[in-house]
Amino acid sequence: MTATATSPEAGTPATGGTSRGTGGARRRLPRIPDRIRRGGLPYLLLLPAVLLELLIHIVPMVIGIVMSFRQLTQFFINNWGAAPWTGLDNYRIAVDFDAPIGEALLHSFLVTCVFTFFSVGFAWLLGTAAAILLQESFRGRGILRAVFLVPYALPVYAAVITWAFMFQRDNGLINHVLHDQLGITDEPSFWLIGDNSIYTLIIVSVWKGWPFAFLMLMAGLQNIPRELYEAASIDGAGIWQQIRRITLPSLRPVNQVLVLVLFLWTFNDFNTPYVLFGKSAPESADLISIHIYQSSFVTWNFGTGSAMSVLLLLFLLLVTAVYLFLTSRGRKGSDV
Amino acid sequence: MAAPQSFLWTRRIVLTLLAGFVLLPVYVMVSSSLKPLQDVSGKFQWIPSTVTVQPYFDIWKTVPLAKYFVNSLIVAVSATVLSVTIAVFAAYAVSRYAFRGKRVFTVTVLSTQMFPGILFLLPLFLIFVNIGSSTGVALYGSRGGLILTYLTFSLPFSIWMLIGYFDSIPRDLDEAAKVDGCGPVGALFRVVVPAAVPGIVAVSVYSFMTAWGEVLFASVMTNDATRTLSVGLQGYATQNDVYWNQVMAASLVVSVPIVVGFLLLQRYLVAGLTAGAVK
Numbered sequence: 001m002t003a004t005a006t007s008p009e010a011g012t013p014a015t016g017g018t019s020r021g022t023g024g025a026r027r028r029l030p031r032i033p034d035r036i037r038r039g040g041l042p043y044l045l046l047l048p049a050v051l052l053e054l055l056i057h058i059v060p061m062v063i064g065i066v067m068s069f070r071q072l073t074q075f076f077i078n079n080w081g082a083a084p085w086t087g088l089d090n091y092r093i094a095v096d097f098d099a100p101i102g103e104a105l106l107h108s109f110l111v112t113c114v115f116t117f118f119s120v121g122f123a124w125l126l127g128t129a130a131a132i133l134l135q136e137s138f139r140g141r142g143i144l145r146a147v148f149l150v151p152y153a154l155p156v157y158a159a160v161i162t163w164a165f166m167f168q169r170d171n172g173l174i175n176h177v178l179h180d181q182l183g184i185t186d187e188p189s190f191w192l193i194g195d196n197s198i199y200t201l202i203i204v205s206v207w208k209g210w211p212f213a214f215l216m217l218m219a220g221l222q223n224i225p226r227e228l229y230e231a232a233s234i235d236g237a238g239i240w241q242q243i244r245r246i247t248l249p250s251l252r253p254v255n256q257v258l259v260l261v262l263f264l265w266t267f268n269d270f271n272t273p274y275v276l277f278g279k280s281a282p283e284s285a286d287l288i289s290i291h292i293y294q295s296s297f298v299t300w301n302f303g304t305g306s307a308m309s310v311l312l313l314l315f316l317l318l319v320t321a322v323y324l325f326l327t328s329r330g331r332k333g334s335d336v
Numbered sequence: 337m338a339a340p341q342s343f344l345w346t347r348r349i350v351l352t353l354l355a356g357f358v359l360l361p362v363y364v365m366v367s368s369s370l371k372p373l374q375d376v377s378g379k380f381q382w383i384p385s386t387v388t389v390q391p392y393f394d395i396w397k398t399v400p401l402a403k404y405f406v407n408s409l410i411v412a413v414s415a416t417v418l419s420v421t422i423a424v425f426a427a428y429a430v431s432r433y434a435f436r437g438k439r440v441f442t443v444t445v446l447s448t449q450m451f452p453g454i455l456f457l458l459p460l461f462l463i464f465v466n467i468g469s470s471t472g473v474a475l476y477g478s479r480g481g482l483i484l485t486y487l488t489f490s491l492p493f494s495i496w497m498l499i500g501y502f503d504s505i506p507r508d509l510d511e512a513a514k515v516d517g518c519g520p521v522g523a524l525f526r527v528v529v530p531a532a533v534p535g536i537v538a539v540s541v542y543s544f545m546t547a548w549g550e551v552l553f554a555s556v557m558t559n560d561a562t563r564t565l566s567v568g569l570q571g572y573a574t575q576n577d578v579y580w581n582q583v584m585a586a587s588l589v590v591s592v593p594i595v596v597g598f599l600l601l602q603r604y605l606v607a608g609l610t611a612g613a614v615k
Contacts, residue, residue, distance in 0.1 A: 041429075041520055042430075042432075042433035042438075043435065045425040045426060046426050046430075046441065048425065048426075049425065049426035049445075049495060050426075050441070052422060052487055052491060053444060053448070053491070053492075055484070056460070056485070056487050056488045056491070057448045057451075057456070057488065059459075059463070060455075060459035060460050061451075061455070061456070061459070063459040063463065064455060064456075064458060067458065067462070077462065077465055078466065078469045079466070079469070126354065129350055129354075130351070130354055133346070133347045133350055133351055138347075144351055146602070147359065148354065148358060149599065149602055150358055150362065150595060151358055152598075153545070153594060154591050154594070154595060155545075155548050155565070155587075155590060155594055156550075156551065156566070157549060157566045157569055157587075158365075158569070158587035158590055158591045159361060159587075159591075161569060161587055162361040162364055162365045162587060165364065165368065165583065166360075166361065166364055170379075171376060171377055171378060171380055171580070172380060173360075173364055173380045176379060176380035180379065207357065207358070207361070211358075215602075215606065215609060216609055218606055219606050219607075219609040219610040220610075222606070222610055223610065238340060239339050239340060239343045240342070240343065268451075268452035268453065268454070270452075270454060270551065270552045271549065271550070271551040271552065274552065275551060289452055289453075289552075292454050293457075293552070296454075296457075296458055297556060302458055305458055306459075309452070309454060309458065312452060312454075312455070313451060313452075313455055316451070316452070320450060
């Protein structure tokens, strides 16, 4: 029974794929092997991905959530299952905004929001400007395009470490220009500690992040049909009007993806603050990812660190859900 | 059509400023790498008063840079090959077949992409340490362990991008291949993969560069023997002094191959993004 069912299938693989409409397959074969064959293949193709997703995402996430309910300190690292169960205590500590830990978390969250807003805003602005201005071909366009992608191509730590050097108080370029050459500041400022750190962080983040926006928008511009511009030009629209009426609206679908991606990357960015400031960031630039890292790996309090991670995750899910809801509702009218 | 003066001037000014902003650190990197230590420790000089290539020789001795280089290369290449290969199969399945659980799979992949690395760092760290203490398999501190953690960001991105890219390749192409006697896997490798080369290159470039620049996992999951460049470069800072000229020289040395490779492949990246993400 099974032999007769599988042999024609195995012997002529071509008919299995093409006989969708013909009755040939149905006449000779019971339906089950065909369904298994068709149904099994995608699962087989997915198997490695599913196994890895389980191993690197699902299991760690479950463990992370379990960890957040335990009092997990350095004494239990080798055997985390033995850490005492504390229920919601870690969460209570994390969101008790009157106590030092909660207050610091709230502060760090607000700093991250401000940082993300300006960082994404400027990155988007620069990316849009560059993409639009490079849309028409002119001499030097190819070189500029390559130059603009350099921050994206440079390894993060190499680029950020250079910025850290430029922002050094005594031997950096920034103070040399601001203080020695232009005389804007009375004395050399600190850029990597104290209140100025947030500006430093935003500048470096924009420098590193805007080429991605440029790249995405450049790709998006290639999908706008030339005829639209030609038609507008015949109707007498100038180049500024064409940008406002054709280019910017056409980029909307790209922007919807781009802004979400930039938001998530910037909000979660660890590399930039870590290379700029080290294991513990100055208060004015204490981003949430560094903050959680510090609570977990510097003060060795994995339980609270996990609770903070879970809260961060819930926040990101909420923002993404609201954003997707809003953008998809706005799109309902069009045919996309 | 002739653009008006206002547009041309805006273009000149904005693009010049942007180029200056972008290239400023590159200039600092290059010029400072050619200065002796006392010059980079003092006031910044736009034009080096003394030019020396000594830092380029010293970088290999101050820290074991060559070893870090090899570690970074092994980890980044393995993570890229692994995630792209697995993603090709998964994306093909999602793009070409209807099956139960498809939605769950794609939603999971899409959502894990947005999770912060710090979320996985803690549990993975604990899993690795616990596997080590109970079975003796040293994942923590090993290159294999680091490669696994790098899949947390490269695998979902690769799957997600490739689904979009495969969707943009007409189904008729692989249907035709099946008529000509290819099995589904044959159609994937003979037709879909060749047609998706720009997308696959784009995804590989992204995975490789992210792995090459990754700092968070590398700083926790490596030891002296497996240290990658992203952590190793911190070795130029000693208790008393930072060898800024060597830091800049080393940064340049680790950046040049990546930047050149990227600029050569960037056309693919735009093409890959056009079909994969920007639809």
